[in-house]
Amino acid sequence: MGSYPESTVPRFSVEVYQNEYLPAGGREVNAIVTVTCRGGTGAPRASARTREPGGGPDAAVVIMVDCSGSMQYPPEKMRNARDATAAAIGALRDGVAFAVVSGTHQASEVYPGGGRLAVADAGTRAQAVHALRALSAGGGTAIGTWLRLADRLLSSAEAPIRHGILLTDGRNEHESPESLHATLEACAGRFTCDARGVGTDWEVKEVTGIASALLGSADIVADPAGLAADFTRMMETAMGKEVGDVNLRLWTPVGAEVVFVKQVAPTVEDLTDRRTEAGARAGDYPTGSWGVESRDYHLCVRVPPAEVGREMLAARVSLTAPPAGDGTSETPARGLIRAVWTDDMAASTSINPQVAHYTGQAELAQVIQQGLDARKSGDWGRATAKLGRAVHLAHAAGNEETAKLLAKVVDVVDVATGTVRLKRDVAEADKMTLETRSTKTVRVKK
Template identity: 35%
Template sequence: MTSGDMNTRTTATGTAPGLCFTIETDVAGDLAHDAQRADALVTVRAEPVEGGTTDVPLAEVLVMDCSLSMADAGKIGAARQAVCAAVDALPDNTYFGVVAGTHVARNVFPPLPERGLAVAGRETRQAAKHRITALWAEGGTAIGRWLAHTADLLESAPAQAVRHVSLYTDGRNEHETPEELERALAVCADRFVCDARGLGDDWSYTELLHITQALHGSARAVDAGSLTDDLTTLVRQAQRLVVPRVYLGLRLDSRFRLASLRQIRPVEADLTGRQQRAGDLLHIPLGAWGAAHRQYRLSLRFAAPTLPVGEELRAAHIELLAETSTGERARCADARAMVVRRHTNRDPLPARPEELTRVENAHELGLAMRGCANAHERGDLLEAHQELRHALALAQDLDDGARVRLLESVAIRDEHGVVLLRPDVTRGEMQRVGLESTYRAALPTGPAEPVDALPHPRPVSGGEDAESGTGVGAS
């Protein structure tokens, strides 16, 4: 850091049962004279405690779409097989249930919801699979009702349990209103983590993202052949969650207000609206945690005239809290200060932290990918082509190989070398582009390798020669 440079990085460490948390802040502390916003990157790393043990119980509910459209292309058979495999993947003593979703929600196992969740063992797994294999496709799709029913079922789990839901759907949420879904999500918020999967071509990526971003989960596209592997992977990943609820704590100087908090790795989600007042702190839920690296972009707003020129100010204290077995929130990483300084209108400003600039460019890439998917959905091919070209250029500039490959897989070049969407691109492929727009590469675990030059744009081919891409892995 050069003399007078307020761009700072600070790190603090602490523990919660089973995990050691590290919180790192990268602050763009040099503010222009007329600036009205201050930004910071907050990186949270959780590593297993060496020799540590945890006895946090797991509660898992598998939610099956059994609507009539599942009868097509053998999807219901593939789903029965996948959910049975997921049940087999549950460790002994896991609390679990299976819910069938149509235009209503009903318990598959245990058959009587008032008795709560079952406990995984040889006999209960066999009984659950027996009932799963008897399911058939009928009715409509009302995902909010499935989630609300699941929330009630999970109430029977021990208070300290990690609660996780694995859900798939092959269709759009056509049998309840958006307001009904919104009410259900409000009821479910911070009660469990939900990972959702879109099966086939007819689901809506915007609905899945809305659900998983509200419930701290991930959304991905799958086909019938990969559903078994995907669901069993989700169940195994849920077994690594050991802290049911973690919160980012913010104590703001009176001149600053929270403008936004957005998770940016491994998957984007706007967390701004979830803030909870806790005395003089704001608590923002970050979901359940196992060993993981996540990154957030924090923005504060202020009125420029309220900040004295040239004076270092602690705009915010940033800390991390974990919910204990008694329901209290205890600090699990020491507070870090977000220090800023307002410059005169004559001062040259140091460059912003490079990673903040990359984050902003990656966000723009996601917007372009969603713009492409949305334009294709409404039949506006001219805009879809433009957004595709913009997204591909951004992905190449960011050296984001996974998203370059994904975008190339839906693209061709015309006789003039202009990049266009393939004429035969499917709706399912474009829904995948929309979903993958929210994913970013995992944080590096060591020093970054130097990059001598950005890669040359890759040639884009079409048809059977197009390189397939599935996007960046989440987790």
């Protein structure tokens, strides 16, 4: 691990929660896997992407600021964006490579310029804040161009942690959805990106789609005055990342197949289609960068049917991260998922509490999206049914924040049955906040 003492190296652990018992002929095995990262120095460790001391930064960040014409209405929105970017720059750790990009229908470098990154210290932070005075609103919106420039800048640093922060206030109207999709596919795995929508004139699915593809967070800042605090929190979180490019590796035996792999806490994110093969019967699922934190994953594996009394290893879970040398290696953290066939009906029909909790949380995110989409299309009957189901699930899981957001969109008649009435007049910010935060979950008490 370079020159880091062993005690400062981040340590991963894996815990598996499941009911391993299946009835005769049963095939689907479900498990919740909790991955925790502890310890560390509070700064990225040495890795394949870092050079020897003095040779390169340990992290790189690019801040992308929407400067399209709509950012001048109201006038304070652009000022708030400048203040927020300045606050984020102020939260940069010394030694971190960084740049600021202005985004319209094209992307341009605000600081430092010349297709390069600056290295954060008191002087460069002050220069960057001064350069923000040049930010002004005018032009269209083509977010893919911003991301492509950020990718070029970040790749020049060869840092183990590569992160973007993106702010937009409008819809991506000056490039095709296909072009943005292609950009996200090209950037996936190269850097993570947090995306924020300010005001209420942007498209939720665009912003959340960007964050999802690039394994970052998405949120709404309905009042531009709240941007500085939000940007500061985002940058502080990014500065706490210590290990980049961590993969969840899943090995399954002959005859078994992976049904799905989903992150279920702190947010719901389906990773199933992001698998890359990693040798015989093993696949890697990207999880992005890690600091001191814990996340939960729901894994479902389909095994060959067997008779009562048989048992097998259904899957083995491990983690991979870039080591100090070249290539990628597994960490010592591992977990085993088992299948045991029994004729004990009580054992085989019992649902593990963690699996049940997160199955409900994943459904909650889905029915909120379905309910809001139905409301937009004028299908009030479907919207009422879906959002009523969401109310029931939110209360059952103890997800108080989502329950509060739902209460701004519906009048709750009966929580137990999910009986609600749609509110006729709902603030656009309340609908967008519910949609943007619909994938946020609460953890089950273990």
